[in-house]
Amino acid sequence: MLQINCPYCGPRSEVEFRCGGESHIKRPGPPEDVSDAEWSEYLFFRKNPKGIHFERWLHRFGCGRWFNIARDTVSHEVLHEYAIDMPAPTIIEKTK
C-alpha cells in the first residue's frame, strides 16, 4: 500500500485515494472535428511505462481534490506531487 503525499493534506495511506490513471491527456474536440482514430486514442490508449509514470489521483477520503504525481512503476517511489493543472515535471530517470 503506497503512501501518497497529498499536496493539500500531507502524507496519507493509499486507501484514502483513488487512482485516476494517466494524467495530461488532452480531450479532443469539438466532436465533429475529431476522427474515430483520434477519439479512440483518447479513450483507450494509455502509456504503460517501466519507469516514470505521470498519473492523477483523487484524495477521496480527505480533501476531495485531484492532483498529479510522478511515480516510478518499478520501485513505486513517488518522485513528485504537483497541482492538477501543472505541466509534467522533467525527471531524469535513475539508472537501474
Place this chain on the structure above:
Amino acid sequence: MSGYRLDKGGYIDRNTPLTFSFEGKQYSGFDGDTLASALIANGVSVIGRSFKYHRPRGILGAGLDEPNAIMQIESGPHTIPNLKATGIELYDGLQANPVNAWPSLAFDALSINSLLSRFIPAAFYYKTFMWPHWHVFEPTIRKAAGLGVSPNFPDPDRYEKRFVHCDVLVIGGGPAGLLAAQAASRSGARVIIVEYDPEWGGSLLNDPKEMDGTTSDTWIQKIVDELQEAPQTTVLNRTMAFGVYDHGLIGLVERVTDHLPVSSRSGVRQRIWKVRAAHTIIASGAMERPFVFPNNDRPGIMLASAGETYARRYAAAPGKRVVVVTNNDYGHYCAQSLQKMGVEIVAIADARLQKNTLLPGQIDLNNYPVFFGMTVTDTSGRHRVRSAQLHAIDDSGKAISGRSHNIDCDTILMSGGWSPVVHLFSQAGGKLVFDAKAQAFIPTSCEQNIVCVGAATGEYSLAKNLIDAAKAGSNAASKSGFKCGSMAVPSVEGSEASTVRAMWQVDVSAIGGSEQKAWVDFQNDVTASDVKLAIRENFQSVEHVKRYTTLGMASDQGKTSNVNGIGVMESVLKKPMAQVGTTKFRPPYDPTTIGAFAGRRVGENFAPLRALAAEQGHKEAGAKFDDYGGWKRPVCYLQGAETEAEAVQREAKAIRHGVGIFEASPLGKIEVFGPDAAKFLNRMYVNIMSTLKAGQCRYGIMLDENGVVFDDGVLGCLKENHFLVGTTSGKAAAIAEQFEEWLQCEWTDLDVVTDNVTSAWSIINVNGPNARDLLQKFDCTVDLSPDVFKHMQMREGRLAGVSCRIQRVSFSGELSYEVAIPWAYGASFWQALISEGAAFGVCPFGIEALMILRIEKGYLHVGSDTDGMTVPQDIGFGRILAKKKSDFVGRRSIMRPDAVRKNRRQFIGLENISDESPFRVGAHILPPGKVAPPAHTQGWVTSSVYSPNTGKPIALALVERGTERYGEEVQIWDLGESRRAKIVRPGVFDPEGRRLHV
C-alpha cells in the same frame, strides 16, 4: 534422564506441569514447552504423514521452518488447522491432532500411495487426471493429499486492527535486533521491536554466552527492561512480521491469547498491526538447511540446530544415540554442546576434509568418532531411524563405493549450512545475491529504507554483528532526525570463523542409491528426482520449476527446501547458483489467521447497510427489508398472512386507486452552483439544461465518455445559477465524484461549485390520485393547487415549520410529490403521513411495487433496461440528440459507426400472447423462422412483471430494430420454453399520461 526429558536445564517451569493430548492420547509437559518440545520429551517420534506418499514423518525443525509437524488443534468452533507444532506454546488441556493421517498415524490407509506406482512424479496428478476434467478428480485427490480441515462454525474469537507510525521498526528480538532497538530507542525515536517467540534473545537462547562479564540471559533482560521503560518504544513479543509492503508498510500479527487454555481466554485473540515505518531493520536470523540424501525423511532425522534448541531451551533430548552430519563447523559445536548436556553422540560425519576446516582448539575431536570427508548416503528404520549409512565422497560430492560405515542410531542431526532469513527483505523488493563464502543467498540493496543486520546478512560472527546492529539502529534514528550518542557494544567470547562445503545433494549414483527418496521439500513431498524431471521436461526457470513440482509452495513456503532445490537445479542445469537465482518471496511469511485480517468487519459489520430516515416507521408498518445498492430498504410491507408477491401486487394496485407513501431518501441530491452551473450541466447531460427556469424540473440522462447510458434523474432549477441534480440511488456518490473530476481536471475554466447533499435531506414520495389531498392536511407554505404547481415543477417552502423542497415528478404515472425535508425530520414526517393518511387508506409501498408501476408506464430503469452497450438512441433519445448542438460527455462516442447503425437493439414493450405468466428476465427474442436455438439473438427481456392494473403479464425488452417493428409477433426462448410475444410501445397503462396532470 527420564524418557527424553533432561534432568536439568531449559527455560521450562518444572513446577508447572501441564497435560495435553495428541491424537487422543494424554501426555504431560511443562509450562514453557512448545507442543513440539513436549512431544519430543515424551518420545513421540511419528507426528505426521507426508502429503503425497503418507510416509511417517517426525519433527525436523524447531521454528517456523518446520515442514512436517502440521497440527489441527482443538475442536468445534475453536479448531485451527495447519499450525506448526514448533510454533504452538503448550497450555493445559491442549488438544492436537496430525492432519495427514487417516485413520491413524501408526496405520495410515493412504500410505499405500507409496507402494502403488514406483513413485508419483512431479505434476503426476495433473498429467494423469486430465480427462474429462481435473475438477472431477480434484476433491478426492485433495482429500488424500489434504492438510487440516477448516472449522464448520462461525469463528467465536474477536480480532482487531491497529494502525501505527514509527521511526524505526526492528523485526527480530535476538542479540542484533535488541541492540539495534536499544541504539535507536536511546535517541528518543519512536521504535517498535517485534519478536515471534514468547522469549527474547534469539540465538542466545540456544547458545548462551558470556557478554560484558555477565550471562547473556542477564544482558537480554536488562535490554528488554530498558526498551519497555522507554516511553516512545513499543515492545511486542508473540508478534510476527508477516509482510513487508510498499513505502514502509509492514504487517504484524500479535498472538494475544493463543498461549492460554481456551477456557481462560478473553478479549481479543489476535491483533493485526499495520505499521508505517520510516526505517526498518530486519534482524530475522538464519535458518539451517537439511541434507538431500536417500531416506532423509525418516522420523528422528532433524536439523542440528533444532536438536540443540530442544535440549537447551526445553531440556528435551532429540534422541538417545545421535549421529551428526555436517558440512560446516556448527555440527561440531552442536555435538559437543549436546554431549555436555548428557546426550550420547555416536558419530559425526563431516563432508569436509579435515585440512579444509578451521576448527578451533575448543572442539575436542576425541570424544566420539569423527569421519571427515564422509556423509550420510542412506538410512533405515520405519517409525524411527535405526541406522545411518556413511560413505566417503569425492571432490565432486559423489559417494565412493566401498569406503562406508553403517552406524546404529536413533537420531540423525543435519547441519547443511545456513540460509539467512531474507523473506521479508525480498518482499520489500530487496535484491538477493548468491554469496559463495556463506553458500547462501544474502540481502544486498533495497529501494525502501530497509536494512538487514545479524545473521540475516549471512555474517555469523556475533561480535561483528553486534557492532553493525548498533550502527544500524543509530543510523536509522539519525535519518529520522534524532541525535544518537555513541553506543557501547558488549564484548563477547569466542571466535566464529568457519568454512562450509557446498552439499546440495548427495550423489549416490556410484553406490547404487536411489534419489527418488531423497527429499528436497518435505511438506510438499518433492524429491530431487522431481526437480530433475521438471528440468528434463524443459522447465528451466526457477519460478517454473517451483510451480511445476510445487517445491517451496507448501505452508512453510520452502524455508528448508528452496536453497537445496536451487542447488539441485544447479547440478542439472550446469549453471552456478547465482545464475539459477531464487524465487521472489511473497507475504505472508507464515500463514496468518483470516479472522485477524477481517478484524471487526464480520457479520453485520462486514458491509454495513445504510439505514433510511424512517427505518423504525417502516418496521412498524411491516416492512420486509433487503439490500438495494448498500441501502436497507423495504421490499414491501406484509399484512396478515399474505406472501411477498401478494403484498407487492396489493401495493401496486392501491396506489393507482388512492394514495401510497414511499421513502425515497437514497435518491442522490447534488447541488450545483455558480455562474457556469448551467453550462456545466449541459456538458454533463444529453439534454439541454441551460433553458431550465427557476421552479422547473427536467428529466435527463447522462452518458459516460464511451457514450453508454450511465444514469438518469430529474434536475430541478432552484433559482438562476443554482440547480438540484437528482441521481439514481446507487450512483449518488459516483456522480458527485464525476462532477468534481470533470471540473477539477478538464474544465478548470468553469466557475462551478458542487455539493453532495444526499444524506442531508430525506425524501418521502406521496403518490397516487389522493396525494394532493393528503399533503394538504399539512401546514405547508407551498401552494399545491394544480394550476400553479404543475407536473415537472419544484417548489421550496416550509412544511410544519421545517424547510422543504417539493418536486412534482412521477415514476408511477400518478399524481406524485417527492417531499424532501431535513434528514432528522424524515421519521416524524413519515409517522405524520401514516396517521393523517389513515382517513385516505394510505398504503406504504416498497421498491417492488414501484417497479411494477414504472414497468406499467414503460419508464426505463438504467441498469435493468440498459446495459454496457446501450446508447441514448437506443432508448428513444434520438430527437433530443438531434436538437442539441453543443458537446457533452460521451457525445463523440455516440457518433461512431457502431452507435448509429440501423440494427441496434432498441427499448420496446412486449405483450405476452402465449399465456398468463410473465416472461423471465433474460429470455431471448429469436429471429423470424426460428423456434429454438441455435439462433442469433435479437435481444432479450429486461424487465417483466405481472401487472395488477391491466390484469396481464407485461415486459420491457431491448430488441433489434424494435421501434420499427411495433405489432410484429416474435418467438421468445425462455429458459428452454418456446413462447410468443407481440412487440408494442413501452407503457401499457394510461399511455396518454392523463393521470400525471390531474
